[in-house]
Amino acid sequence: FAKFADRKAFICMDKSISYRDLDEMSLALAAYLQSKGMQKGARVALMMPNVLQYPVSTAAVLRAGYAVVNVNPLYTPRELEHQLKDSGAEAIIVLENFATTVQQVIGKTAVKHVIVGSMGDLLGLKGVIVNLVVRRLKKMVPAYAIPGAVTFNDALAAGRGMKLNKPKIARDDVAFLQYTGGTTGVSKGATLLHRNILANVLQNDAWMQPALKKPPHVEQLFIVCALPLYHVFALTACYLLGIRAGGVDLLIPNPRDMAGFVKELMKYQINFFPAVNTLYNGLLHTSGFDKVDFSKLKVSNGGGMATEKAVAERWLKVTGCPLSEGYGLSETSPTLTCNPADTDKFSGSIGIPVPSTYLSMRDDDGNEVPLGQPGEICAKGPQVMVGYWNRPDETAKVMTADGYFRTGDIGVMTPDGYTKIVDRKKDMILVSGFNVYPNEIEEVIAGHPGVLECAVIGVEDPRSGEAVKAFVVKKDPNVTAEDIIKYCGTQLTNYKVPKQIEFRTDLPKTNVGKILRRELRDEKKAAAA
Secondary structure: OOOOOOOEEEEEOOEEEEHHHHHHHHHHHHHHHHOOOOOOOOEEEEEOOOOOHHHHHHHHHHHOOOEEEEOOOOOOHHHHHHHHHHHOOOEEEEEHHHHHHHHHHHHHOOOOEEEEEOOOOOOOHHHHHHHHHHHHHOOOOOOOOOOOOEEHHHHHHHHHOOOOOOOOOOOOOEEEEEEEOOOOOOOEEEEEEHHHHHHHHHHHHHHHHHHHOOOOOOOOOEEEEOOOOOOHHHHHHHHHHHHHHOOEEEEOOOOOOHHHHHHHHOOOOOOEEEEOHHHHHHHHOOOOHHHOOOOOOOEEEEOOOOOOHHHHHHHHHHHOOOEEEEEEOHHHOOEEEEOOOOOOOOOOOOOEEOOOOEEEEEOOOOOEOOOOOOEEEEEEOOOOOOEEOOOHHHHHHHEOOOOOEEEEEEEEEOOOOOEEEEEEOOOOEEEOOEEEOHHHHHHHHHOOOOEEEEEEEEEEEOOOEEEEEEEEEEOOOOOOHHHHHHHHHHHOOHHHOOOEEEEOOOOOEOOOOOEOHHHHHHHHHHHHO
């Protein structure tokens, strides 16, 4: 922070904070958190979109010697309760828009300390107007009452009068618990140590250098951060890599407002734009996007989901910058592979391993398959997690005896070292870069009194890559698709809610009665063909 003290670090809604501000505010908040008596290694949950409080809070939690538990702010009470209980979080920093969700579950968790922020907290005088609009005009803050909660700015003010007891942080201390869906339907915390995260930041930094060295020269790296910071892709590629480079991150709180997003982009010369296929595609179809200044755009890094060739070709045509597709997972901090940052064409593959990373394609018995043959992608490197939080059995399922992490994705490696994903071993559905596991949704649907049994698969979707489709056998003949979708909406965050419901009289099963999702998928593929 001292090295780049006078540089802008983050911009949000036209307000910027410098590295000096980030240093001062995060130290104050860290001291405040320590004053609550939490022991080193305690977990602190962060539940907010891309606002200035996020980078301040993350730095504060880590500097205080605690671990960050990233939480999707759109989680339902059921989802939030599981994550807070599983992580054992003792504190939470939440934007007031989502505080009502915290209120509904806090009594069932170990959370003792709550800090509530507002959209306008760090926006100066403009913040007063922003808060008025958010609370009164747009009515985006449902009523809540959390006894003992303090405001973000009050916590900062209190912390400024305190001294931080600087903790001794070791490489093997936990930095983040990054929750990811589980094949059992229960999300698990990928335990990322300081050394895992640092390694991946350095790997990404090394990967980017060839592109940054190409003209024109850039004084300070300007990063577009539209991906949610609670997601591991943005956490590493935008926030942490940005700090490593002394760059500035443009935080976009609501990228779904594409017109507003384009207006923001118009104000700046952007250099680095990590995103998912759906976001690139959405921008390409938004009026005015082709008028943005792309003269200094050096790297467009696609990840989180498959990047489509048509989108990559159009992106290159409009921006002049090729899309470089990469691959990673929450369990790997996240980056494992990427196409060269200075590539001049779209390869359709996930690229080559980043430095110090080894890939091995293996069969079901754990044996390496020959080049050109499909096998499960297994990865080894300093960025790979130590395991799932408090779940040794689940960890054992994904780690091999020789230290490789089994991704569950099926890939083919070419003789020149590039890998192409051909299938997913697991039943996971990928919705706009978010992992969705059928078990969790099936469990929710099965809880509807009008449902006898159900199965969930992913189907192609032009907007999100894949969408959730549910096959349902009725118990109540009067139950409708709308009933089920509405019911799911009360239990699941939006991207997990089925977009399609198909009623059946029965479902395909094995001879022991296990529902065959694969048959339903094959059936849909055959129908599409």
